[in-house]
Amino acid sequence: MIVGASGFLGRAFAEAFAHRGADLLCTARDAGKARAEAGWPQTHTHWISADLAEVPPASFWMEHLRPGDIVVNAAGILRERRAGDFEAIHHLGPAQLFDACVQAGAALVIQVSALGATPAAPGGYHRSKGAADRHLRQCRVASAIVQPSLVWGDEGASAGLFATLAVMPMLLLPGGGHQWLQPVHLHDVVAGVLALAEARPVGSRTIAFVGPEPVSLRTYLADLRRQLGYAHQAWVLPLPERLFRLGATLAGRWKGSFLDPETAGMLLQGNAAPAADLQAWLGRAPRSHRAFVPAHGVQALRRAAWLQWMLPLLRWSVALVWIWTFVVSIGLYPRGQSLALLARVGASGLWAELLLDGAALFDLALGIGTIALPAAWRSRVLWPLQLALIAFYTAAITWAMPEFWLHPFGPLSKNLPMCAAIALLWAMEPSTRRGTHAPPEPP
Structure with a gap:
C-alpha cells in the first residue's frame, strides 16, 4: 500500500514497486485523476480515494489492509492550506493508519518522515512529522522511519527552486548561505525504500536518508551552477535574517510560493546527519550532489531554470x-x-x-x-x-x-x-x- 501515491515521492515509490511486479493499493485525494496521470502500467494497481486531512479512522484502513502487507506512508505537504493541516496530514491521519496496520497484521510500515523531525521541533512541519514517528515507534508492528533531507528529483519542486537559484548571476542568501544541507537524490531514496521492503526488518528503526556529505547552501548552489555549465560563480550577498523572514512572510501570502515563514525556518535551521545507515541499505555510497545533473539533461534543466x-x-x-x-x-x-x-x-x-x-x-x-x-x-x-x-x-x-x-x-x-x-x-x-x-x- 502506497499512501499518497500521487505525490512526488509516493509516485516514484509506486512506479518502482510496479516495475518489480508488486500488487499495489495506491491512495490519493482524487484516485481517478491520480490513476489517469500515473506513469506505470495499471494492471496490478488498484486506487482508492483517501484524504489524510479528513483523518480517516482505523476502520477505513482495515477495509483495505491484509495480513502481511507492506505499507508506505508517503503523504505529506510542505505548506498548510488551512490551519491544522500539518497535524491532520502528518500526525493524526497517519496514527490511525498505523493503528490499523497493527490490527491487520501488516508485515512492515515504512514512514517517510523528514530529517530534523521531532515532537519538540520549532516548526509545525517537523513537529507533526515527529509526533507521527513517535506514535509509530510505540506500535507493535515492524517499522522503518526514513528521514530524508532535501530530495533532488528532476520533477521535484525543490530541485526546480534550487536550479533556478543556481542560474542567477547574483544571489541574496540569508546569512550568506552558510546553512548546512545534505541533499539526497530521488533514486537513492527509492532504492533505500525498496531495500527495506525486500528485507522486511523486524523491530523499529529510524534511518537518515541523506547524501554522502553535508554542504553549505551557497556551496550547493555553486556546485549546481557548475553542473549547469557556468564557469563563473554567482555573486553572493548576505541577507539579514530579519529581512529574510519578513520576505518569507510576504511570499507566504501567495499560495503558489515555495517560501513562507515555515519553510524559511527550515532553511535557516539547516540539517545534516551521518550517511552510514543509508549507505548500508544501498550497498554503496549515495550519489553526491555534485553529480545530480546528468550531462544529457543540462540544457533542458538550465532552460527550465531560466524560465x-x-x-x-x-x-x-x-x-x-x-x-x-x-x-x-x-x-x-x-x-x-x-x-x-x-x-x-x-x-x-x-x-x-x-x-x-x-x-x-x-x-x-x-x-x-x-x-x-x-x-x-x-x-x-x-x-x-x-x-x-x-x-x-x-x-x-x-x-x-x-x-x-x-x-x-x-x-x-x-x-x-x-x-x-x-x-x-x-x-x-x-x-x-x-x-x-x-x-x-x-x-
Missing part, C-alpha cells in the same frame, strides 16, 4: 506596459496631442474623448488582469485579446500614420517583441503545456 524566474518577470513587465500606457494616456501626455492623433484616424469631438478614456481604462484592465487573473483565464482570454488589440492598433496607425514606422524611437516596431513576449507567455501557461484545461491557478 522559472524569467516568465514571472516577463509577465510583470507586460503588465506594467499596459498600466503605464493607461497612466500616460489619462493625464501625463498632453491630452490635446492625444486627441489630435485620434483625429488623424477619424475620431473627433465627444467620440474622441470617450475613445481616449475608454481605451486607457481598457489598457489598465489588461495590465491588472495580466497580474491577477488565473492561468486558465489568461490562456483563454487575456493573451489572445492583447495580441488582437496590438494588431488592431498597429494596423490603424500604419494606415493613418505610416511615418511612425520611421520614428527613431520605434513606437510601432517595438510592438513586435511585445507580441513575441505575449506569445511566449501564452505558450508557457500550465494548461497549454499539459494540453488539458487545467483548473485556475494562482497568478
Whole structure:
C-alpha cells in the first residue's frame, strides 16, 4: 500500500514497486485523476480515494489492509492550506493508519518522515512529522522511519527552486548561505525504500536518508551552477535574517510560493546527519550532489531554470506596459496631442474623448488582469485579446500614420517583441503545456 501515491515521492515509490511486479493499493485525494496521470502500467494497481486531512479512522484502513502487507506512508505537504493541516496530514491521519496496520497484521510500515523531525521541533512541519514517528515507534508492528533531507528529483519542486537559484548571476542568501544541507537524490531514496521492503526488518528503526556529505547552501548552489555549465560563480550577498523572514512572510501570502515563514525556518535551521545507515541499505555510497545533473539533461534543466524566474518577470513587465500606457494616456501626455492623433484616424469631438478614456481604462484592465487573473483565464482570454488589440492598433496607425514606422524611437516596431513576449507567455501557461484545461491557478 502506497499512501499518497500521487505525490512526488509516493509516485516514484509506486512506479518502482510496479516495475518489480508488486500488487499495489495506491491512495490519493482524487484516485481517478491520480490513476489517469500515473506513469506505470495499471494492471496490478488498484486506487482508492483517501484524504489524510479528513483523518480517516482505523476502520477505513482495515477495509483495505491484509495480513502481511507492506505499507508506505508517503503523504505529506510542505505548506498548510488551512490551519491544522500539518497535524491532520502528518500526525493524526497517519496514527490511525498505523493503528490499523497493527490490527491487520501488516508485515512492515515504512514512514517517510523528514530529517530534523521531532515532537519538540520549532516548526509545525517537523513537529507533526515527529509526533507521527513517535506514535509509530510505540506500535507493535515492524517499522522503518526514513528521514530524508532535501530530495533532488528532476520533477521535484525543490530541485526546480534550487536550479533556478543556481542560474542567477547574483544571489541574496540569508546569512550568506552558510546553512548546512545534505541533499539526497530521488533514486537513492527509492532504492533505500525498496531495500527495506525486500528485507522486511523486524523491530523499529529510524534511518537518515541523506547524501554522502553535508554542504553549505551557497556551496550547493555553486556546485549546481557548475553542473549547469557556468564557469563563473554567482555573486553572493548576505541577507539579514530579519529581512529574510519578513520576505518569507510576504511570499507566504501567495499560495503558489515555495517560501513562507515555515519553510524559511527550515532553511535557516539547516540539517545534516551521518550517511552510514543509508549507505548500508544501498550497498554503496549515495550519489553526491555534485553529480545530480546528468550531462544529457543540462540544457533542458538550465532552460527550465531560466524560465522559472524569467516568465514571472516577463509577465510583470507586460503588465506594467499596459498600466503605464493607461497612466500616460489619462493625464501625463498632453491630452490635446492625444486627441489630435485620434483625429488623424477619424475620431473627433465627444467620440474622441470617450475613445481616449475608454481605451486607457481598457489598457489598465489588461495590465491588472495580466497580474491577477488565473492561468486558465489568461490562456483563454487575456493573451489572445492583447495580441488582437496590438494588431488592431498597429494596423490603424500604419494606415493613418505610416511615418511612425520611421520614428527613431520605434513606437510601432517595438510592438513586435511585445507580441513575441505575449506569445511566449501564452505558450508557457500550465494548461497549454499539459494540453488539458487545467483548473485556475494562482497568478
